[in-house]
Amino acid sequence: MTGANFTICGKPAGPVTARIGGMITLRSIKQCDIQAITCWPAYRDGYAQMDYALRENGWLAEFSRTGGTWCYLAEANQESIGFSILSTTGSKEAELRIAVHPARTGQGFGQEIMSATMNLAFSQLDFDLVHLIVRKNNFPAIGLYKKLGFKTLGECTLMIQGQLIEFFKMDIRKPEFQNQTTSGDE
Secondary structure, eight states, rough: OTTOOOOOSOOOOOOOOOOTTTEEEEEEHHHHHHHTTSSSOOOOGGGGGGGGGTTTSHHHHHHHHHSSEEEEEETTTEEEEEEEEEEEEEEEEEEEEEEOOOTTTTHHHHHHHHHHHHHHIIIIISSSSSEEOOOOOOHHHHHHHHHHEEEEEEEEEEEEEEEEEEEEEEEEEEEHHHHHHHHHHH
């Protein structure tokens, strides 16, 4: 897993964050975490379309072969509740992906994971821009990203598991995130 921020269980990980907002902790993901994530139960209902992201050849397998990648496990009360990925895509910019444990969707963990990961991206990793894509029919995620300050830039269509899927492209710049964070504290 060259160039990616992964470790084998029991060995020291890369950067580790402290508890974020009292609710979750982010830490560098380990190989045993990846194996456990592939065994999470399937997403249901409106989230079923994203289940592939968790599986053996999903996001973590894809990004583990990519240099300039940081992967974090999100934990609450020592339980895995999701993960996030930041992957360098250009000078001082990264793509962000998150997944919430199927049993934890709709409980606010997505917002906590996003906020904590973006804080890492802009403060510790010193990125200036974070971007993502989101399925056009993933209304909860689109609402969350807009709430966090992401702006819609355009659209794209990608082949996912043999199907053409339509996405929105969204991004946020460091000053916009900092302003959003500061104004949220007032």
